[in-house]
Amino acid sequence: MRSPRSRWNRPDAACAETGERPPRAGVFFRFGWGCAILASSPAEAFSIELRVARSIVAGLALAGAASPFAQSPSAPRFAAPNLTPAGVRALAANCAQCHGTDGHPAPGSVLPALAGSDAHALAKALLDFKAGRVRATVMDQVAKGYSDAEIAALADYFAARGR
């Protein structure tokens, strides 16, 4: 390959940065051959081959960035949920970027205020999102990141905030 990688961005470093394992190279080589056959001239074929060869390297770096939902090689072993008051407060802070600090949206926002919600209704809404019973753009995806116990605790937390 014509382009030597500089030290800080060699393939193994890129791998380490994304934390992904490299894909099996055979897949890329077959893909590369397919492209070469489609090329209209030897020069173009060479150029494409070179680019495809480089994509093996780039693919390592991209494995994580391009497909954030690829499963890890081993199932994660997550820490047990922390449902103490401080733990739930920390969990609830992840709602604030869209729903406002402690569930109070910024002035003018049309997103639902979570503070002062009915706990049962909020928990049901989140569980419906999580189960896919209610369609959404993003909340159906986000709710799947929380256990039922975490959802119940979050609902209680926001219900206890003043409106």
Added chain:
Amino acid sequence: MDARRRAILAAGAAGVLAAAAGCASSVRADRKSRVVVVGGGYGGATAAKYLRLLDPSIDVVLVEPREAFVACPGSNRVIGGFRTLADITTSYTALERSHGVRVVRDRASAIDAARREVRLERGASIGFDRAIVSPGIEPMWGEIPALQDPAVRARVPVAWEAGPQTLELRRRLEAMPDGGTFVIAIPETPFRCAPAPYERACQAAAYFQRAKPRARIVIADANGEIASEAGLFHRAWSELYAGMIDYRPNSRAVDVDVATGTVKLELEDVKGDVLNVLPPVKAAAVADPFITANGRWCEVDWLTYESVAARGVHILGDALQHAPVMAKSGHMANAQAKVCAAAVVALLRGNAPNASPTLGNACYTWFSDKLAAHVATVHKYDTAERTMKSVPGAGGVSPMMNERDALYAEEWTRNITADSFA
């Protein structure tokens, strides 16, 4: 800013510095803990605010040279002409007035972990019990040699930190003739905000479509494929901007010749009327003593964000050596800052930090002036590997760019800005 306001700010800064004069000893003498936060982006501002929310007895000093924060999210829309710089600018006054954060308008020149003090460019220093450093990123100019010359940089604006360069790039696109070529060169991942350069192409295309329909955009990408939301970008380019965008993967820029308007790639040269060459980036220089990964990024303990290289110094945001599939985004920096702030409060009290942190992330991308999409993830702490991992089955990408996501993108901007700065 009027003269009176300036005077108040100056007096405030002087007060902080006077209080800090006897720094290291006085902090401990009056038993009031002091946390110095370096950097007023999403990470630093959120950390400062949440420290005060969690424990109002902590003296929180935010060191930030800029008068106001200019957001990267939305800055491509300024380049497209659909937003103004004022729309993406937020003052630090709410942090001061509503939360009692003391903002020092100066640049941190050094963070001395051994002496527990932050030294400022104007000569003063501030002692701390703990420091939270949210330094952001800086370009590695040496990777695009011509850009080492500031005179060249003035003509080839990188605009990877929002502000005057954003306007300069916009001005150059406005001055470009119809039929001209805009060249965007993208470095290998990881860099701040993976979808941003592709979004920038969309915003420029949306502008060209109205103002100069014969214009072309060449994207020279060092990566083998679009680094985020690839399917959506390919679709936008073929459906919304057919024939305008020439995407060239595996095309790494190695230099630029401003005299001839040429971006030199490894295998070919590309000429353009407006050039936007993004060098690879690293953690900003103030964090250099804490860089431990590939000479570029800082590694931390994911429970506390304490640097693996220095006790008492916590690091946030884009400067981090990220965990698997963790975005370098403002949303992620905000989320990390809250975990970090809670851990710092616990540590100052001699308590154990939360052993089960959760981080959410949502990145919104604009494909035109009306259509957007999102990528969302949820991350939890893996006890075996002591890193954050995305929760399997959670999160996702919009199936299609759409107006609903555009509404939510606006709401996300409004609320994360308030959550971080107000």
